[in-house]
Amino acid sequence: MAETVTIQGDLELLARTAHLFSSVREEFVCAARDLDTWPHHGARQAARDRVRHSGAPRIRKLYSPAALADEHSREHLSQLVDRGGQVRIADAALPHETIIIDRRYAILAGASAPGGREYTVTGAPTLVGGVHALFEAAWEAATNLGDFLRAERPQLDAGSRTVLRALGSGVTDATAARELGMSLRTYRRRVAELLDTLDAESRFQAGVRAGELGLNR
Amino acid sequence: MAETVTIQGDLELLARTAHLFSSVREEFVCAARDLDTWPHHGARQAARDRVRHSGAPRIRKLYSPAALADEHSREHLSQLVDRGGQVRIADAALPHETIIIDRRYAILAGASAPGGREYTVTGAPTLVGGVHALFEAAWEAATNLGDFLRAERPQLDAGSRTVLRALGSGVTDATAARELGMSLRTYRRRVAELLDTLDAESRFQAGVRAGELGLNR
DNA sequence: TCCCCGATGGCAGCAAGCTGCCAGGGGCTC
DNA sequence: GAGCCCCTGGCAGCTTGCTGCCATCGGGGA
Numbered sequence: 155m156a157e158t159v160t161i162q163g164d165l166e167l168l169a170r171t172a173h174l175f176s177s178v179r180e181e182f183v184c185a186a187r188d189l190d191t192w193p194h195h196g197a198r199q200a201a202r203d204r205v206r207h208s209g210a211p212r213i214r215k216l217y218s219p220a221a222l223a224d225e226h227s228r229e230h231l232s233q234l235v236d237r238g239g240q241v242r243i244a245d246a247a248l249p250h251e252t253i254i255i256d257r258r259y260a261i262l263a264g265a266s267a268p269g270g271r272e273y274t275v276t277g278a279p280t281l282v283g284g285v286h287a288l289f290e291a292a293w294e295a296a297t298n299l300g301d302f303l304r305a306e307r308p309q310l311d312a313g314s315r316t317v318l319r320a321l322g323s324g325v326t327d328a329t330a331a332r333e334l335g336m337s338l339r340t341y342r343r344r345v346a347e348l349l350d351t352l353d354a355e356s357r358f359q360a361g362v363r364a365g366e367l368g369l370n371r
Numbered sequence: 372m373a374e375t376v377t378i379q380g381d382l383e384l385l386a387r388t389a390h391l392f393s394s395v396r397e398e399f400v401c402a403a404r405d406l407d408t409w410p411h412h413g414a415r416q417a418a419r420d421r422v423r424h425s426g427a428p429r430i431r432k433l434y435s436p437a438a439l440a441d442e443h444s445r446e447h448l449s450q451l452v453d454r455g456g457q458v459r460i461a462d463a464a465l466p467h468e469t470i471i472i473d474r475r476y477a478i479l480a481g482a483s484a485p486g487g488r489e490y491t492v493t494g495a496p497t498l499v500g501g502v503h504a505l506f507e508a509a510w511e512a513a514t515n516l517g518d519f520l521r522a523e524r525p526q527l528d529a530g531s532r533t534v535l536r537a538l539g540s541g542v543t544d545a546t547a548a549r550e551l552g553m554s555l556r557t558y559r560r561r562v563a564e565l566l567d568t569l570d571a572e573s574r575f576q577a578g579v580r581a582g583e584l585g586l587n588r
Numbered sequence: 589t590c591c592c593c594g595a596t597g598g599c600a601g602c603a604a605g606c607t608g609c610c611a612g613g614g615g616c617t618c
Numbered sequence: 619g620a621g622c623c624c625c626t627g628g629c630a631g632c633t634t635g636c637t638g639c640c641a642t643c644g645g646g647g648a
Contacts, residue, residue: 357635
């Protein structure tokens with residue numbers, strides 16, 4: 155392969171770079187806006203297989219917050235982490251998707267063209283090095299997936315947390331109000347406010363949200 | 372250091388092995404019953420620092436299900452995973468805690484003795500190799516932390532899941548029953564059964580459980 | 589001081605949720 | 619078919635949750 159080539163369309167990209175994806179030895183680095191960006195299903199399988207064995211490459215993926223939009227993506231990302239990959243979320247939008255393999259090859263996505271999207275694949279050391287340095291900078295600035303998800307939970311004041319715990323303990327409103335030293339009316343006001351901030355229409359729904367967000371602690 | 376030494380007590384272990392923990396280059400392997408077993412706080416910090424940089428050692432930790440007993444430990448483990456460590460849960464009890472560093476040194480915990488717990492530290496290749504092989508076998512047989520947690524969720528039949536979704540959608544019982552094509556009475560029976568299997572005393576509590584267990588899908 | 593404002597709590601009425609009881613109804617075995 | 623069992627649904631009565639309304643209270647600010 156020439157040091158730098160331009161490729162049109164996903165299919166050709168797959169055909170021309172499949173051997174690169176399956177040759178990953180040490181590091182597979184990927185930056186993208188969301189999970190739908192790269193169509194490299196074969197590569198995913200190869201990467202998965204490799205992680206299972208010792209001497210696995212280090213896998214790092216950097217996404218925009220957009221990658222967390224739907225539940226399905228979240229599930230996928232957490233599975234990625236389970237398999238030993240590292241996932242971080244950047245503040246930036248990451249419009250130009252990038253893959254770097256073993257610091258030897260870089261694949262950069264460009265604009266859409268009539269014949270499909272345009273990609274640049276290069277093995278030129280200076281180019282790859284530069285791209286890698288940029289990635290490192292973005293990587294360092296980004297936050298861990300787990301931390302990001304934890305930070306995402308709405309910040310509740312101490313009062314709301316108390317009410318939350320009372321609700322979670324399963325007691326009736328009367329008991330909870332007594333334990334918290336407030337009237338039934340006020341307690342129910344707090345509950346109603348909590349449902350409002352959690353955007354829930356029923357107590358059950360609020361419980362689900364609280365459980366998902368790990369607020370019940 | 373002699374090839375194999377026996378050490379009494381946690382303090383001496385720390386003193387004699389601190390340099391080993393900070394010398395980890397490629398792989399840090401640990402098997403233990405739970406998180407309280409090893410007192411190596413310094414090592415944790417060292418490992419943490421290393422993971423932040425490239426060329427990080429591969430960290431693998433194998434625990435018994437007992438390590439998941441309390442919420443605090445779960446939190447700690449998931450943070451470990453966030454930082455790029457791999458955590459698996461074994462079916463076995465793992466009574467003999469083991470640490471292997473770079474396949475060069477092994478630390479094995481033994482029985483409690485009057486002068487503190489007894490530890491064996493060795494750098495003998497055959498010994499370390501043997502221990503490592505045993506660890507690999509146990510590791511392969513164990514399941515990923517994430518998978519384990521997912522499998523832990525109680526299995527609900529299709530009907531219960533439907534009810535769960537209805538509850539999660541936030542509609543009233545009357546609406547839900549109509550949508551599910553059953554009477555109000557039966558729907559409420561289903562809800563009551565669900566609360567029972569989730570061991571919840573209120574709908575909110577059931578919601579929390581469902582959210583925690585990721586059942587709301 | 590007076591007024592305003594926000595938070596609280598009591599009350600009342602309604603809506604929603606919970607459950608015991610009993611009456612079908614369908615499938616099963618004998 | 620008879621008896622049995624389990625599931626369902628209606629009814630009723632009760633508890634719990636929800637909220638509008640109003641009175642009260644305490645802390646600023648004009």
